[in-house]
Amino acid sequence: MSPLLDHNLQRIETIVGENSDLVIRRFLIFGEYHGAIVYFSSMVDEHSIFTDILKPLMSPPLHLIGRTIPDQELLDIIWNEVLHLSKSKRISCIDEMLDTGIQGSTLLMLDGFAESIVLDTRQVQMRGIEQPQTEQTIRGAREGFIEVLESNISLLRSRLQTTDLRITVNPIGQKTKSKVAVCYLESVANPELIKEANRRLSKIDTDGILDAGYIEQFIEDHPYSPFPQVQNTERPDKAAASLLEGRVILLTDGSPFALIVPAVFNQFYQTLDDYTERFIIGSLIRFIRVIALLFSLFFPALYVSIISFNPELIPTDFAVAVAGGRAGVPYPSVIEVLIMEVSMEVLREATLRMPQIIGGALSIVGVLVIGSAAVSAGFVSPITVVVVALTTIGSFATPAYNAAIALRMLRFPLIIMSGIFGLYGVMIGIIFIINHLLFMDSFGVPYLSPVVPINKQGLKDTLIRAPLWWMWKRPSHLHTVDNTRLADNDKLNTEPVLNPTQEER
Incomplete structure (x- = not known):
């Protein structure tokens, strides 16, 4: 100068x-x-x-x-x-x-x-803080991240009012110079995890970062896997809970989504309602959600394999009803299911991309009118429509959109293998999926943790949600500096202060 x-x-x-x-x-x-x-x-x-x-x-x-x-x-x-x-x-x-x-x-x-x-003197026009659109909750905060980094940091700090919270901001992108914030709790998060997150961000050399999704694709461990290895969220309370567990949060200027690393499989079917509700209710809802997840993945393949190869496995009366319904269908069940699945995916994508006012009407017309017309015309059987409809409803129960897409992708090869090999094909597909999940990791953490490798403390928050006073340690697979989150692992003693049977003093 x-x-x-x-x-x-x-x-x-x-x-x-x-x-x-x-x-x-x-x-x-x-x-x-x-x-x-x-x-x-x-x-x-x-x-x-x-x-x-x-x-x-x-x-x-x-x-x-x-x-x-x-x-x-x-x-x-x-x-x-x-x-x-x-x-x-x-x-x-x-x-x-x-x-x-x-x-x-x-x-x-x-x-x-x-x-x-x-x-x-920066001042950029921005939308107000609103309820998250992709993560609805019944009992929880009604505010979500927006596109301004400073506002998102303030939402995070308002929930974690501690001097342990560390936030470092670095520009990424030769043209955009997008600010990316790395957030963590110094007394909790593993220093090696923080170092690895910063190292991966420093290796990004591109002309522009327009959304947090760009960052996710650069830092994930297995880019060719359909399963996500980085969790995203619009909710500040969910991000704060991840920080308390010992994870690292990445915030990107211009994006309303926060990235959570590392991420394991069980995070993608958990919601905030699991923790804000009492543990009995939360466990029941989570168990139903897991059943719906497995249902949406395997049900069409099981239907095709049983109808095509093993009809003796179903009751006689039901088998006769199924055979009567498929009497006029001109092609095998595997082709029938594939046609219906592709049609549902097209309808789902069209509903998402249409304006919100028209999208709801389009989904109703697609499901009722087109489905009924397809059955009347003999393209598909009524039982196939029921199977595909139940599968679609089950996929909606998966809270994470990117995890639901992975299951929808794997559904098609499972259907094809079941149409070729029957139940053996379904089992081969399940073995391949499990082996793939066992092979994966996120920032060095096994993807199926805490199930594999098994951890007794971590199992309290997988298939069911144990009481909060049982989960007195942080997830062991994160190797946190301070692994104790509850000082006393016994439930607080309660006394019947207003007991009507107690004598007056």
Whole structure:
């Protein structure tokens, strides 16, 4: 950076080029020193620039009136005694100045100084904090992350008001310079996990990061697996709970989703309601959810294998009813199920992409009218429509959208194998899936933890949800610094204070 103001401004105009929102405002500091501010009007709070920068610089404060200011001390006096903005720094590199200016800072340059002051005046229009759209809950907070990183950090800090919370922000992307925050609890999270998360982020060398999904694809361990190895959430309370377990949270500026690492399989069928409700209710709901998950994956394949190869496994009356329903269908059951499954996937995708008002009507028309017409025309049997409908409903019970997609993908090869090999094909498919899950890991943590390798403490929060006072240690597979989360593992003693049988004193 040159000490000449005109040279610096000319260089900035050359680098930035023609931009209608670039503002270069020349003015006299204290009425005698030449200076200029540079900012992008679309990214800043112009009222703050006027009240906190221009006004105090153009009209000297009372304590400076009549005071002789040496030229070489002007920048220090402005920095220490005049400016009213708390977030500011001094930079002497033009490229670094422009990087901060594009992010919403205002550059203050003085003639005769090879250094400028960068003032944070960023103001970007954003939507308000709303209820998460992808993670509905019955009993829980009604606020979710938004696209502004600072707001998301504030939502996280409001739940974890502790000095242990550490947040480091680094820019990623040669063009976008997207800010990515790494959040963790220093007294809980394993230092090696934190180091590995930072290492993977530092290896990302791309031109742009537009969403947290970009980060996920760069840092996952097995990119060719259909199963997700990084969990995402819109809920600040879920992110805070993951931090308390010893996990690391990644927040990306411009994305309303937080990434949770490491992630294991059982996280993807758990919800916040499992913990806010009493453990009996939470365990029942979770067990039903797991049954629905297995149902959506294996039910069509089992139906095809039994109808095609082993009809003797079903009762005679029911077998006769099924045979009567399929009497007019011109192709095998495996083709029939595949046609219906593909149709349901197309209908589901169309419902998601249509406007919300039309999407609900389209799903009703698709299920009722098209299904009924297909049965009447003899394309499919009524029992197949029932099987596919139950499978689709079961897939909706999986809370995580990316995990539900993985199960929907695996459903098709299972159906094809069951149509070729029968029940043997289903068993072969199950063995392949289990072996694949056993092979996977996320940031070094086995994907089926705490089931494989087995951990007694971790099993309290897998298929069922044990009482909170039973889960007095953090998940052992995370190798946390402090593995105790409940000081006393006994339930609090309760006394019948208002017992009506108690004698009056």
